Structure formats: C-alpha cells, structure tokens
Amino acid sequence: MQYVKSYYEIEMALRYYAHLPESIRIEKLSRSVCGELGQKMVDPRRWKEPPHERLANVLRNEEGLCDPHGIEAFLRRYGPLVGRTGLTASDFIEDWSKFTFYQEILRKAWEKDPESLKDVEAQLEILDGTKTKMESGRFVVETINLWTYLCFFFMRDFSAGKAKVCESPDCSTPYFIEQRRGQKYCSHVCAVRENVRRFRQTERKAKQQKSSSQKAGKER
Ligand SMILES: [Zn+2]
Numbered sequence: 096m097q098y099v100k101s102y103y104e105i106e107m108a109l110r111y112y113a114h115l116p117e118s119i120r121i122e123k124l125s126r127s128v129c130g131e132l133g134q135k136m137v138d139p140r141r142w143k144e145p146p147h148e149r150l151a152n153v154l155r156n157e158e159g160l161c162d163p164h165g166i167e168a169f170l171r172r173y174g175p176l177v178g179r180t181g182l183t184a185s186d187f188i189e190d191w192s193k194f195t196f197y198q199e200i201l202r203k204a205w206e207k208d209p210e211s212l213k214d215v216e217a218q219l220e221i222l223d224g225t226k227t228k229m230e231s232g233r234f235v236v237e238t239i240n241l242w243t244y245l246c247f248f249f250m251r252d253f254s255a256g257k258a259k260v261c262e263s264p265d266c267s268t269p270y271f272i273e274q275r276r277g278q279k280y281c282s283h284v285c286a287v288r289e290n291v292r293r294f295r296q297t298e299r300k301a302k303q304q305k306s307s308s309q310k311a312g313k314e315r
Pocket of ligand 1: 280
C-alpha cells in the first residue's frame with residue numbers, strides 16, 4: 096500500500112543561531128573554558144559531525160571530567176553549550192564539571208537509560224517557547240540554546256534506532272549515528288581492529304586444539 100501524505104502533515108526546520116567565540120582560553124583556576132563571542136555565527140552546514148555525536152565523544156581526563164582541550168575544540172565549532180552566563184552578553188564561561196554533567200546525561204540516554212532519556216525528552220517541550228514562524232510552507236523553529244538543539248536531533252536519531260554504541264571494546268569514541276542498517280562499529284578502523292581480533296582468536300583456538308589433540312595422541 097502506498098503511503099499518502101496527509102494535508103495536515105507539515106515539514107519542520109529547526110534552526111540554531113549562535114555566535115562563535117572570538118577569543119577562548121582554558122582557565123585552570125576557575126576550572127572553566129571561557130572567552131568572548133565574536134560576530135561570526137555558527138554554520139551547521141560546515142559541521143562534519145552533529146553536535147550530539149561530538150559532545151558524547153569528548154574524552155575525559157583522569158579526574159573523570161571532560162578534557163578542557165576537548166571542550167575548547169567543541170566550543171570553537173558549535174558555540175557554548177550551557178556557558179552563556181558571563182558578565183556581559185558576549186562573555187561565556189563553560190564550567191568543566193557542568194559540561195561533563197550534560198555529557199553524562201547524553202551518554203546515558205544514548206545507552207538507553209530511562210531517566211536520562213526523560214531529561215533529554217524534556218528539552219523538546221522547551222522548544223515550544225522559542226520563536227516559531229512559517230517560511231515557504233514550512234514550519235520553522237529557532238533556538239539559541241545548543242543543548243536543546245542537540246537533544247532534539249539526538250531524539251530524532253534515537254527514535255529512528257540510529258543512535259548506536261560501537262561494539263569494539265577498545266573504542267575511545269564509541270557513540271555514533273548509524274549510516275548503514277545493522278552497523279556495529281563506529282568506523283572502518285574499529286571494524287578492522289575487531290576483524291583482526293576475531294581472526295587471532297580463531298587462530299589461537301585452532302592451535303590449542305591441535306596441540307591438545309597431539310598431546311592426547313602422545314598419551315595414548
Ligand atoms: Zn569505534
């Protein structure tokens with residue numbers, strides 16, 4: 096049966112408007128990444144990976160916090176996550192632990208934790224309050240909140256069953272969006288590594304079987 100699109104179904108675009116940092120520095124004393132926003136705006140068309148994928152994969156340091164250099168790189172590309180609380184409108188202070196707190200919610204949601212999924216879903220309701228308009232027959236929602244924005248796209252991927260965790264135990268950036276159906280590994284590198292591992296395992300087993308059967312032969 097062919098699917099007929101109802102007149103009452105509407106297309107929607109979600110837009111994110113934010114300024115990118117003009118200056119940015121890591122402050123060990125206040126344990127934050129801070130700086131000032133400039134005139135340059137974020138450009139989602141130039142993102143190689145979506146912000147939810149990037150955020151989930153920011154590496155953690157030995158303290159269990161997101162690595163400040165990872166936070167800095169994230170902010171340079173996507174703008175501040177929750178840190179727009181500076182003294183002036185263009186100041187931002189992204190606290191390491193707060194940033195990690197949000198990452199943890201996202202990671203756990205990715206791993207299907209019900210409480211974290213609720214937290215993420217709650218962001219979809221917040222969208223109601225933002226600016227909405229019609230543009231060439233399309234419904235356009237605008238937000239300046241990066242966390243809300245990325246929760247929305249995470250939920251889209253998650254509800255479509257595309258938010259996956261790489262099955263390679265050695266993967267350091269395991270959160271990925273499925274490109275092909277049934278994709279188990281985040282990248283070619285991980286797939287090859289696991290192939291080699293499997294090959295070595297079979298090889299080892301074969302050797303063990305051979306040596307044990309030889310032993311059994313001698314004992315006889
Ligand atoms: Zn991987």
